[in-house]
Every structure is written in C-alpha cells, then in structure tokens.
Amino acid sequence: MNVIYTDSLIIGGGLAGLRIAIASKQRGLDTIIVSLIPAKRSHSAAAQGGMQASLGASVKGEGDDEDVHFADTVKGSDWGCDQKVARMFVNTAPKAIRELSTWGVPWSRVKKGDRYVVVNAKRVKLTEKDEAHGLITARDFGGTKKWRTCFTADGTGHTMLYAMDNKAIELGIPVHERKEAIALIHNGENCHGAIVRDLITGDLTAYIAKATTIATGGYGRLYSVSTNAVICEGIGAAIALETGVAALGNMEAVQFHPTAIVPVGILTTEGCRGDGGLLRDVDGYRFMPDYEPEKKELASRDVVSRRMTEHIRKGKGVPSPYGDHLWLDITLLGKEHIDKNLREVKEICEYFLGIDPVKQYIPVRPTQHYSMGGVKTNPTGQSPYLKGLFSAGESACWDMHGFNRLGGNSVAETVVAGMIVGEYVADYCEQNQLEIKTSLIEQFYNRENQKIDQLIESSSNENVFQIKSEMQEIMMQNVGIFRNQKDLELAVSSLKSLLKRSRKIGLKNKTRSSNPELVEAIRVPKMIKLALTVAYGALQRTESRGAHSREDFPERNDRDWLKRTLAFWRNEEDEMPELQYEDLDILSMELAPASRGYGNATIIDNQDTEKRIKQIEEITKANPNADRFEIQELLNPIELPKKLQGKNERVGRGFK
Amino acid sequence: MRQEQQNGRKLKFHILRFNPQIEGDKPKMVTYELTEALGMTVFIALNQIREQHDPSLQFDFVCRAGICGSCAMVINGKPDLACRTLTSKFPKGEITLLPLPAFELIGDLSVNTGKVMRAVSERIEGWIHDKNMGEIDLTKMEVTMDPDLADNIYELERCVECGCCLAACGTKRMRDDFLGAVGFMKVARFLMDTRDKRTEEDMYEIIGDDDGIFGCMSLMGCEDFCPKDLPHQHQIAYLRRKMVTVK
Numbered sequence: 055m056n057v058i059y060t061d062s063l064i065i066g067g068g069l070a071g072l073r074i075a076i077a078s079k080q081r082g083l084d085t086i087i088v089s090l091i092p093a094k095r096s097h098s099a100a101a102q103g104g105m106q107a108s109l110g111a112s113v114k115g116e117g118d119d120e121d122v123h124f125a126d127t128v129k130g131s132d133w134g135c136d137q138k139v140a141r142m143f144v145n146t147a148p149k150a151i152r153e154l155s156t157w158g159v160p161w162s163r164v165k166k167g168d169r170y171v172v173v174n175a176k177r178v179k180l181t182e183k184d185e186a187h188g189l190i191t192a193r194d195f196g197g198t199k200k201w202r203t204c205f206t207a208d209g210t211g212h213t214m215l216y217a218m219d220n221k222a223i224e225l226g227i228p229v230h231e232r233k234e235a236i237a238l239i240h241n242g243e244n245c246h247g248a249i250v251r252d253l254i255t256g257d258l259t260a261y262i263a264k265a266t267t268i269a270t271g272g273y274g275r276l277y278s279v280s281t282n283a284v285i286c287e288g289i290g291a292a293i294a295l296e297t298g299v300a301a302l303g304n305m306e307a308v309q310f311h312p313t314a315i316v317p318v319g320i321l322t323t324e325g326c327r328g329d330g331g332l333l334r335d336v337d338g339y340r341f342m343p344d345y346e347p348e349k350k351e352l353a354s355r356d357v358v359s360r361r362m363t364e365h366i367r368k369g370k371g372v373p374s375p376y377g378d379h380l381w382l383d384i385t386l387l388g389k390e391h392i393d394k395n396l397r398e399v400k401e402i403c404e405y406f407l408g409i410d411p412v413k414q415y416i417p418v419r420p421t422q423h424y425s426m427g428g429v430k431t432n433p434t435g436q437s438p439y440l441k442g443l444f445s446a447g448e449s450a451c452w453d454m455h456g457f458n459r460l461g462g463n464s465v466a467e468t469v470v471a472g473m474i475v476g477e478y479v480a481d482y483c484e485q486n487q488l489e490i491k492t493s494l495i496e497q498f499y500n501r502e503n504q505k506i507d508q509l510i511e512s513s514s515n516e517n518v519f520q521i522k523s524e525m526q527e528i529m530m531q532n533v534g535i536f537r538n539q540k541d542l543e544l545a546v547s548s549l550k551s552l553l554k555r556s557r558k559i560g561l562k563n564k565t566r567s568s569n570p571e572l573v574e575a576i577r578v579p580k581m582i583k584l585a586l587t588v589a590y591g592a593l594q595r596t597e598s599r600g601a602h603s604r605e606d607f608p609e610r611n612d613r614d615w616l617k618r619t620l621a622f623w624r625n626e627e628d629e630m631p632e633l634q635y636e637d638l639d640i641l642s643m644e645l646a647p648a649s650r651g652y653g654n655a656t657i658i659d660n661q662d663t664e665k666r667i668k669q670i671e672e673i674t675k676a677n678p679n680a681d682r683f684e685i686q687e688l689l690n691p692i693e694l695p696k697k698l699q700g701k702n703e704r705v706g707r708g709f710k
Numbered sequence: 711m712r713q714e715q716q717n718g719r720k721l722k723f724h725i726l727r728f729n730p731q732i733e734g735d736k737p738k739m740v741t742y743e744l745t746e747a748l749g750m751t752v753f754i755a756l757n758q759i760r761e762q763h764d765p766s767l768q769f770d771f772v773c774r775a776g777i778c779g780s781c782a783m784v785i786n787g788k789p790d791l792a793c794r795t796l797t798s799k800f801p802k803g804e805i806t807l808l809p810l811p812a813f814e815l816i817g818d819l820s821v822n823t824g825k826v827m828r829a830v831s832e833r834i835e836g837w838i839h840d841k842n843m844g845e846i847d848l849t850k851m852e853v854t855m856d857p858d859l860a861d862n863i864y865e866l867e868r869c870v871e872c873g874c875c876l877a878a879c880g881t882k883r884m885r886d887d888f889l890g891a892v893g894f895m896k897v898a899r900f901l902m903d904t905r906d907k908r909t910e911e912d913m914y915e916i917i918g919d920d921d922g923i924f925g926c927m928s929l930m931g932c933e934d935f936c937p938k939d940l941p942h943q944h945q946i947a948y949l950r951r952k953m954v955t956v957k
C-alpha cells in the first residue's frame with residue numbers, strides 16, 4: 055500500500071486550489087496539491103473577461119465600493135445567496151486583486167486623459183483622472199451597477215493562474231500532476247485524505263492529511279455542450295457526495311452563458327458585450343432593448359440567456375445545420391480595440407469559425423457555463439457534515455452566488471475564498487492532530503482497488519462512452535435553460551436507468567495503467583449521481599430563481615423556496631439522492647428580498663420580508679451617525695481572518 | 711461561414727501508437743478512417759477514434775479552445791495545437807499525428823510537458839523577486855504601473871507552455887539542457903516587469919551561457935511554430951544584446 059502523509063492536502067491546482075495551498079505553506083504547513091493536469095493548464099486559464107473588485111479607479115467605477123458590489127451580487131443571486139458569505143467576499147476582493155498585483159499579474163491600467171468607448175451602441179468620450187493614472191482599471195460586465203471588472207486584455211484567467219502558480223513554485227509547493235482523487239477517506243465524522251489514482255501508472259496511493267480541500271472546479275460536462283474544459287466533470291464534488299455524509303448544495307443552479315459559439319460551445323467573453331457588443335437576430339435587429347429596456351445586453355446572464363431563447367422560439371433565430379442561433383456583433387468596436395482587448399475572441403473566431411469578427415457577426419447561442427452548486431460549506435469553507443473536509447472555488451457551494459453568479463465574480467471567488475478559507479484550513483491543521491487507524495486507510499484503499507479489479511475483469515458489456523453521451527443528452531434536452539415537470543421527470547427516470555446500466559460497464563481495453571476507457575469507467579457512474587442531484591433538485595424546486603427557470607412555476611417564490619437545497623447520497627447502492635432543505639434567514643439579511651430590477655419576474659413574498667425591511671429602517675434610523683461600515687456591522691456582522699480585516703483604500707476617497 | 715468545409719469526405723489518420731507502460735510494446739503507425747463533419751477539428755476526430763475504434767488511444771486535451779496549451783502534437787510534420795486545427799485545412803484528407811519530440815512520452819500522442827515547464831520556471835525563478843513584498847499592506851492602493859508597460863508585459867506573458875517551441879528547436883535537439891524559447895520569453899517578461907527587482911546581472915547568472923542565450927543557433931523554429939505568435943526572434947536578439955554587455 056502506498057501512503058503519503060501531509061498536513062494540508064489540496065485536490066485541484068486551479069486558482070482556488072493554488073491559493074489555499076499558498077496559505078497553508080505560508081503558515082509553515084506541509085502542503086501537497088494533486089491535480090489531473092499541470093496546474094497552469096487548469097480551467098481557470100480560460101477565464102477571459104475579468105475579475106470583479108470594487109477598486110473604483112476608472113471614471114466609470116467612481117462611487118463604487120463594497121456596498122455596491124454586495125448589492126449587485128445579491129441581486130445577481132436572485133436573493134439565493136448566503137449574505138454573510140457575499141459580504142466576506144466583497145470586502146476582501148480589493149485585497150485579493152492587490153495581492154495578485156504584487157505577485158505579477160499585469161492588470162490593465164487606467165490611462166489619464168480622453169478615450170473613446172462604445173456604450174449602448176454609441177461612441178462616448180471618457181476622461182480618466184490624472185490621479186488615477188496607472189491604477190488598475192475595469193470594464194463593464196452584466197448585472198453590475200459600476201464598471202468593476204478588472205482585466206488583462208482578454209487573458210485575465212491566464213495571467214492570474216500563471217501568477218498564482220509561479221507563487222506556488224516559489225514557495226516550493228509540490229503539485230502531483232496527472233493524478234486523480236477517486237475517493238475520500240473518512241470515518242463518518244472526520245475526513246482524513248483521499249485515494250488517488252496515478253493516471254500514467256494506474257497505481258493507487260492513499261494521501262493522508264489533517265485537512266483535505268476539494269478545489270476541483272465545476273461540473274459543466276454533465277451537459278453535451280458546455281463552455282467548460284473537457285476535464286470539468288465534477289469528480290471532486292462527486293467523491294464528497296459518495297461519502298454519504300457530506301452534502302452538495304444547490305446542484306440545480308446551473309448557469310447558461312449567452313454567447314458561446316455554435317456549434318462547439320467555446321465561449322466568447324461577456325467582455326464583448328461589456329465593451330459595447332450587441333446581440334442581433336435573423337433580421338440583423340437588436341432585440342435586447344425590447345425585453346430589457348434598462349440593462350439591455352447587460353442584464354445578468356440568466357436573464358439574457360432566457361431572452362435569447364425566447365426570441366429564438368419566436369422564430370427570430372438564424373437557421374443553421376446545428377440548430378438556430380443568434381448573432382453577436384462586435385464589429386462596432388473597431389479593429390484596434392478587438393486586436394488588443396478581445397484578441398482571444400478573435401483567435402477563436404478565426405480558428406474555429408473561419409470568420410473575422412472585425413467585419414463579421416459571430417454565431418452564438420446560450421450554453422452551459424457555470425456550476426453554482428457544489429460541496430456545501432460553512433462560511434469558513436468547511437463541510438458542516440464532515441470535519442476536516444474543505445472546499446473552495448467553483449467546486450464549492452460556499453454560497454456567494456446563490457442561483458446565478460455574476461460574470462467576473464467567479465475568478466474573484468476563487469482567489470478570495472482561497473485567501474479566507476486558506477486561513478481556516480491552516481487554523482484547522484494547527485489545531486488538530488492526525489489520528490487515523492491504518493485499518494481505515496486499508497479499508498478504503500482495498501475498496502477502490504477492488505472496484506478497479508471488478509471493472510477490468512467484468513464480462514458485462516455496457517459501453518461507457520455510450521452511457522456518458524446519453525447522460526449528457528438527457529441533461530441538455532431536459533435540464534436546460536427552461537425547465538418543466540414533464541421534462542424533469544423524464545430526466546430523473548432516464549438517469550436512474552442509466553445509473554443501473556453504469557454498474558454493468560464492460561471494458562474493451564483491460565490495461566490497468568494509463569487507460570482512457572478505465573478513467574471514464576471510474577468517472578461516469580459518479581457523474582450520473584451528480585446529474586441526478588441536478589435533475590431531481592430541479593424537479594423538486596417548484597419556483598423560478600436565478601438560473602433555475604421553471605415554465606410551470608414562473609414566480610420567484612420567497613414564501614416557500616427561500617431555501618438552499620442539500621443533496622446526500624446515503625448508500626452506494628441507492629438509486630436516488632436524498633434531498634433536504636435549509637432556510638435562508640430573512641431576518642438576518644442585510645438586503646431584504648426585492649425585485650432585481652431586470653428580468654421582470656413576479657415574486658411571491660415571504661411574510662418576514664416586510665418585517666426585515668422595517669427592522670432595517672429602524673436600525674438605520676436609530677443610528678443616524680453611523681457610517682456605512684458601522685451600519686453593515688449592525689445589519690450583517692461578519693468574521694474574517696485577522697490579516698484580511700481592515701478597510702480598503704480608493705483613489706480620491708481614502709478609506710471612507 | 712466555414713467556406714472550405716468538405717462535408718462527408720473520408721479522412722485518413724495515421725497515428726503513432728506506443729505505450730511504454732506495457733512491457734514489450736513497440737512503436738507503430740496505425741491508420742484510422744473517419745468521415746469528416748462540418749467544423750471538425752483534430753480534437754473531435756481523435757475523440758471519435760477513441761470512442762469508435764480504439765478506446766486505448768492516448769492524447770491530452772483540456773480547454774479544447776487553444777487556451778491551455780495541453781494538446782500540442784506534430785500534425786503533418788508541424789508542431790501545433792491539435793484542438794484548434796481544423797481537418798479541412800488538409801486538402802488531401804491524410805493527417806499524420808506524432809507525439810511532440812523533446813518531451814518524455816507518456817503514451818501515443820501524450821507527452822509530459824508539465825514536468826519540463828515546471829523545471830523551466832524553477833530554473834529561471836519565474837516569479838516576482840522583491841524583498842519587500844512580504845510587507846505590502848493590502849488595504850492600501852496598489853502601486854501604480856505605466857499602462858503601456860502593463861500591456862507590454864501581457865504581450866510576453868501570453869505563452870501557454872505548449873512546448874511547440876522546444877519541439878521545433880534545432881539547438882534543443884543537440885543540447886538537452888538548452889533552456890529554449892519558452893524560458894527566454896519568461897526571462898524577458900520578468901526583466902521588463904518593474905515589480906521584479908532582479909537586474910540584468912542576476913539574469914546573466916541564469917541564461918549567460920551556452921545552455922542559455924548564447925547557445926541559440928538562431929534557427930528560429932520557435933518563431934515559426936509558436937501558436938500564440940509570440941515575438942521570439944525579437945526577444946532572443948534583445949536578450950543576447952543585453953547579456954553580452956553585462957560582462
């Protein structure tokens with residue numbers, strides 16, 4: 055039996071995993087990252103558009119601060135987020151971006167003087183202030199009141215990930231590459247590490263740790279067309295689910311991005327619309343202002359994706375061999391801007407579509423993009439159900455995004471959660487001893503080994519590739535942008551029978567070492583379990599909130615559904631997840647439930663909403679001299695690790 | 711749109727097959743036939759071959775969008791990113807795929823670029839060197855940077871560590887320890903960055919020998935095959951001039 059001991063084990067080498075590892079290492083802990091691929095190839099590298107942080111340096115960001123960012127995030131979430139966590143996040147985001155700046159990210163900067171931008175299809179002159187010259191600038195993004203999305207051209211994720219990994223290399227943090235965590239080791243109360251398979255040799259190793267962090271990214275590849283990398287299969291979340299103890303939160307909350315290219319689903323960044331790009335239909339008509347007079351193309355993603363789908367359903371889509379699509383028009387931004395700030399987009403258009411976006415429209419369609427759901431954690435990042443298990447980044451349901459995350463808030467979450475949760479992981483490692491029976495290690499090690507033996511020896515004949523593509527089609531067809539009872543019931547029953555079939559996979563290639571078919575055979579049953587948590591969660595949630603949109607229940611129902619879904623998989627033999635619900639406490643919300651200001655949904659009110667609005671008024675009135683920090687403290691007190699406390703400075707405003 | 715597509719054409723893929731994990735396995739070329747579809751890339755084709763013909767076929771894709779640098783291989787004699795190579799590019803419909811040379815072979819078309827790239831970063835200490843960094847107060851405004859400088863650093867930082875430059879490098883073939891264009895580009899990037907307090911002398915210690923900048927024979931395979939069109943020739947010439955004047 056191969057065993058490796060460490061203090062802090064991190065599964066995943068994307069932005070979130072790296073940042074947690076850095077925090078552990080800086081606190082003097084022995085730290086190891088395991089990753090399917092080299093860290094710099096993680097999907098974080100694909101983020102093009104940018105990272106939200108309320109620095110307010112550019113003129114269009116003037117007046118921005120944590121409070122405005124907070125309100126945008128809560129509205130974006132359709133009030134489905136944990137407001138404590140959203141607060142922790144917005145207050146720390148400026149620090150995170152400034153830290154990355156010292157670690158080498160070449161953030162695009164404010165240039166003093168005049169510049170021309172495109173806003174609402176018109177050329178507009180902006181004059182940047184002298185005193186902001188050289189500070190980090192920002193662009194517009196959907197669902198935000200201010201221009202808040204900081205960027206490096208359209209390679210933001212790339213530069214962030216490179217700076218982060220370079221820092222990890224400086225600190226000597228080992229990244230064990232081409233390794234896959236396939237099970238967590240636990241005793242029902244404490245998590246002690248993971249069983250990890252080497253993707254080259256096929257050998258298993260037990261990694262034993264005081265704290266184990268899952269930072270494995272999203273589960274977009276449950277769908278047949280996704281903007282996500284092909285490795286975003288949710289295995290990290292699945293192994294947490296398979297403990298039978300840890301819960302996944304809000305798995306039905308799946309985001310569709312308005313502008314992925316047709317047919318392959320590669321993303322063109324929201325920055326295209328943020329910088330002034332428009333959506334057009336088969337007649338070349340700009341249709342978004344008809345649906346969303348105020349935010350137009352820049353309403354939140356769930357809203358724009360739904361409006362596009364509605365418009366296509368009205369017969370206004372552009373027919374193609376791959377189904378109807380719409381056009382993204384960035385021609386009005388001009389060659390110079392596209393060459394510099396949207397170059398990745400340009401390359402993608404050239405290579406995958408053979409078109410020049412300076413002159414031609416881009417064929418786009420809403421496509422699976424982001425997983426709001428994931429391993430349910432406390433605000434400290436720890437699972438409330440399994441001690442020593444942490445999660446951060448897209449794999450987690452830390453729950454700052456609720457039912458819809460804003461563009462630019464996700465890479466921001468990875469680094470902010472990395473900083474915050476990283477400190478709590480280190481605290482946990484310092485405060486706890488490693489106590490584990492070797493028999494427990496053996497039990498898990500042997501179990502996983504036997505499962506692989508069985509797969510290799512099995513004489514069954516279900517084809518794993520076939521099963522996987524059926525699952526992806528089921529999700530695509532029935533658990534998409536618009537959902538209804540009939541489709542969702544079909545999805546659940548089809549997935550259930552697929553799960554049974556997935557227990558009878560037969561391999562053509564019986565090699566135990568590197569073997570792509572075996573890799574799939576290990577993953578696919580896990581993915582189907584996740585798919586079931588998504589589909590079943592969506593079926594049970596009889597309301598529409600954020601990205602979860604039920605045609606048969608179009609209202610946002612705060613009365614019955616201001617709740618977080620928790621999914622458990624109690625026994626390996628089970629065919630369905632167990633769902634539980636956790637109330638969001640309106641009476642401790644800093645921002646009482648209200649309309650988002652876009653999307654035009656009806657709301658069924660909760661009786662506590664009125665009460666909370668009154669309370670907030672009273673508290674504000676009773677403290678006429680309190681500044682915005684004191685008011686926040688009264689309405690929504692939060693805890694942050696000591697080194698992350700402190701107000702954030704802004705140009706022209708100081709620490710106010 | 712997609713003008714040159716030859717929908718329904720038969721394609722022949724000739725692929726090097728070899729799994730060093732299996733004792734006694736020998737390298738061989740195997741041919742697979744496929745029907746071309748609209749917009750087909752080598753990524754789509756290889757997955758089809760794996761799913762329909764041979765599930766043991768090994769290759770590496772992550773982003774499948776030309777962003778992450780995982781999928782470089784030699785395609786009809788040229789190193790390139792397979793995920794964004796359209797099959798329609800090849801009028802004859804014959805496509806030969808070999809693993810990237812200059813890297814350890816994992817199996818078939820999969821090579822270990824990650825290990826080499828980490829070693830490159832360690833060797834050139836590819837991170838910001840600043841003794842005062844630990845003391846930076848994150849509540850304060852960031853240090854300003856000239857906007858053009860920030861843009862210029864990004865121009866050099868667009869490398870995705872795909873390995874095409876090393877695979878195409880004449881010097882690397884003869885000199886195993888040669889740093890190569892990926893390393894030079896990183897050195898140039900950090901030298902340009904005012905946040906990194908290292909001097910040209912410090913960089914000389916890293917690249918001032920024949921395994922470094924003076925070993926380059928100026929064959930410029932790196933410039934020709936870089937999928938991100940990075941200015942290798944220019945930067946190598948620049949570094950060589952700088953390093954000559956150091957000592």
Ligand SMILES: Cc1cc2nc3c(=O)[nH]c(=O)nc-3n(C[C@H](O)[C@H](O)[C@H](O)COP(=O)(O)OP(=O)(O)OC[C@H]3O[C@@H](n4cnc5c(N)ncnc54)[C@H](O)[C@@H]3O)c2cc1C
Nearest residue numbers: 066067068070090098101103104235271447448462464465
């Ligand atoms: C195309 C695209 C563009 C985007 N643009 C933006 C943007 O502009 N702004 C924004 O805020 N967000 C954006 N996002 C979202 C954002 O990029 C991601 O949510 C974020 O980067 C996720 O980071 P992460 O660290 O959580 O996970 P990832 O970066 O996905 O990393 C996951 C890591 O886990 C490892 N791993 C996975 N499973 C296992 C396993 N079983 N065992 C071992 N290791 C494992 C992988 O190897 C990898 O290292 C974009 C997303 C996409 C798809």
Ligand code: FES
Nearest residue numbers: 772774778779793
């Ligand atoms: S798979 Fe990422 S560059 Fe080809």
